[in-house]
Amino acid sequence: MKKTIFLLAFICLAIFSADAQLLHKNRNASRADSLRGSMRPERTSFDVKYYHLNISIDPYSKLIQGYNDITFQIDEPTSKIQIDLFDNLSVDSIKLGDDHLDYKREFNAVFIDLGKKLPENDVETIRFYYSGKPTIAKRAPWDGGFVFDKTPSGDHFIAVACQGFGASSWWPNKDHLSDEPDSMLISIAVPNNLKNISNGRLRGVDTLSNGYNRWNWFVNNPINNYDVSVNIADYVHFHDTYKDLDLDYWVLPENLEKAKKQFKEVKPMMACFEEKMGFYPFKEDGYKLVETPYLGMEHQSAVAYGNKYQKGYLGNDLSGTGVGLKWDFIIIHETGHEWFGNSITAADIADMWIHEAFTTYTEAIYIECRWGYEDAMTYLNGMKRNVQNDIPIIGPYGVNKEGSSDMYPKGALMLNTIRHITADDELWWNTFKNYTLDHKKTIVNRQIVQSYFEKHLGIDLRTVFDQYLTTTDIPVLEWKRKGKKYEYRWTRVVDGFDMPVDILIGNEKTRIYPTTEWQKLKLDDKDAKIDVATGQFYIFTKEALD
The missing domain is CATH 2.60.40.1730 (tricorn interacting facor f3 domain)
Known part of the structure; x- marks a missing residue:
């Protein structure tokens, strides 16, 4: 068995299991599902070597x-x-x-x-x-x-x-x-x-x-x-x-000859992944x-x-932007799993997003290494079209059931949002790399992942994880404007959601801290153009009607 903090993982799974069952109350689990997915004495009593x-x-x-x-x-x-x-x-x-x-x-x-x-x-x-x-x-x-x-x-x-x-x-x-x-x-x-x-x-x-x-x-x-x-x-x-x-x-x-040409992509991929995620595990x-x-x-x-x-993906671009046709999807995505899924493994299939969200994010990491930040953001934003918001990303614990396939695009978009909440790329990439190194060859769960990023980024991320992983709603920044008065608030969010977001007033970036209550921002110029950074934060915007 991997050398793990599995007891902590097991305790944390128990803490979150009640909420998960409520979220998936209409997803029935059979006796066969429970036999496969649960950890009873016939399984917890021994450790495979x-x-x-x-x-x-x-x-x-x-x-x-x-x-x-x-x-x-x-x-x-x-x-x-x-x-x-x-x-x-x-x-x-x-x-x-x-x-x-x-x-x-x-x-x-x-x-x-x-x-x-x-x-x-x-x-x-x-x-x-x-x-x-x-x-x-x-x-x-x-x-x-x-x-x-x-x-x-x-x-x-x-x-x-x-x-x-x-x-x-x-x-x-x-x-x-x-x-x-x-x-x-x-x-x-x-x-x-x-x-x-x-x-x-x-x-x-x-x-x-x-x-x-x-x-x-x-x-x-x-x-x-x-x-x-x-x-x-x-x-x-x-x-x-x-x-x-x-x-x-x-x-x-x-x-053979096709492979010798195509697989040349492995070396720049390894260089990128080891820079951002640590040595090949x-x-x-x-x-x-x-x-x-x-x-x-x-x-x-x-x-x-x-x-x-x-x-691309069998010659297609999953993002619909053209950026996905610059590289071989299977080489990049499946190798990304060597770090996320194979080295760092979820304790329950309900947390399969720990494998898939991070690995989908490695696609953008590779793009950014090779072609720059703008292409990476273009690709990630193109992935929004694949989000279904059908059921929550986290599945029901203990019954061998995954959550939504949104764990791929929506999960990656959540990570990109956290990067931009951090607003410090050096801190973000150091934390991301250290996460993969500190947890290499271990079993983790949602709480372990969340706690690590909270501690090392210095940010309370509970409501962010709750919002994107346990609901089917994307946060909506509702706003209204009259002259020099700009008002805003969050809607369609979990209790206590107070995620900051960046806006552009003209050419100047400003960070605002919305809650579910209306807040006001005084503008110097009543004609100033305001843009919300929806390319960096996975949110929707909506103009409120008086």
């Missing part, structure tokens, strides 16, 4: 079979633990040493009877044998499961994407964001005319007697369960370095881009790439 996933994948029958060795430490004495595996896959047997263990299945949860109560600090390893045909994704990565595809030359092209859907859709594990192994060995056997590329460093390839080769990849860092990946094809490989970081690229043979495991039959995914140290060697 290590996985060794050892399986074979048959591309023809689409069959997985093998085992996962699960090494764990007992935190609270227990005789029963929960491991997760989708119920369309068979549990063949579970062993502790030479003993076969009894188990019961309920939906996708497997409750394992350890045969005796294990004491605190005891370290044990169970071997979980399983087999079956995993779920086939219909539209990866937007739904979960395996993709069994073919390359243009007719070879097998196989990968998996399971964020949100669940890593337990294809391998048995403690399928909750709050517990990650300290390290992991991924051993995948595939026909010997194919290669499997997984996370971490290649430990070696074993030649088996059945016409298969077993590819052994070791991950030397904590890893999210949904990040664990297989990528199977007749890949070709090329290598580069950035400073002392290994850059490895695995692509289809027919795309998984140097021990290296950095890989692996071509996949679907668009992309943030698989730790083995980023899935399927953008077809185009700028």
Whole structure:
């Protein structure tokens, strides 16, 4: 498990859970949702230390079979633990040493009877044998499961994407964001005319007697369960370095020359990200881009790439401004997740905005590094068109449910707003970078993130986080003007909302401090033009009618 302040995270989740349930009162959770999303004694009693996933994948029958060795430490004495595996896959047997263990299945949860109560600090390893045909994704990565595809030359092209859907859709594990192994060995056997590329460093390839080769990849860092990946094809490989970081690229043979050109963007991206967010967090495991039959995914140290060697998002600009066509969306966004999501991980999927808001913001960070502040602001403001304000960004805790997809654009716009509330770029960027370094390889939640930025920026951000994360309203600055008198107030805001905002009076920038009560600003010139900085603060404006 990541070295974390998880007890604090767990307490803070409990504090916020009541509010979250009210916000999502019409989003019903099933017993299966609770089994997957909640932390009960069968989960809190043990801490996963290590996985060794050892399986074979048959591309023809689409069959997985093998085992996962699960090494764990007992935190609270227990005789029963929960491991997760989708119920369309068979549990063949579970062993502790030479003993076969009894188990019961309920939906996708497997409750394992350890045969005796294990004491605190005891370290044990169970071997979980399983087999079956995993779920086939219909539209990866937007739904979960395996993709069994073919390359243009007719070879097998196989990968998996399971964020949100669940890593337990294809391998048995403690399928909750709050517990990650300290390290992991991924051993995948595939026909010997194919290669499997997984996370971490290649430990070696074993030649088996059945016409298969077993590819052994070791991950030397904590890893999210949904990040664990297989990528199977007749890949070709090329290598580069950035400073002392290994850059490895695995692509289809027919795309080698395209990849050599397209992946040149990795080095300026790394330079930008390390300047603004600190060193690449998984140097021990290296950095890989692996071509996949679907668009992309943030698989730790083995980023899935399927953008077809185009700028933008499959040749489109999500912002509608043209700025998004200057760079390859999948390279930038999915690599941003190495810092946010893979290194810094949310304790509950309800706080998935901690992954996605910050990572979407890294798109603007990259733009600002390469093309300047104005282009970055143009891009972020273009993203406003993608905000739906359908449900709150924070989801209901404890039931494996995310909040709104607004966590991407609206979450990034919230961060940009906080930057401009700060009104000190040096302080903002130092705080942003130190946040990623101080919380690297840890589990966090909303309160931990909020408290860090409040402390280091010296700003009370409670109502800002409440407004953008827990409501579907964007703050409205209501105003009215008569001659030299200018009045303003906030509407459609949470109680106590008093966020400052900048306005331009002519060419002079002035900061005002609206509340929900009317306030007055005396103007020297009754004809002075007033502009509200809606490009820096994610707000709406409205003229009040007398």
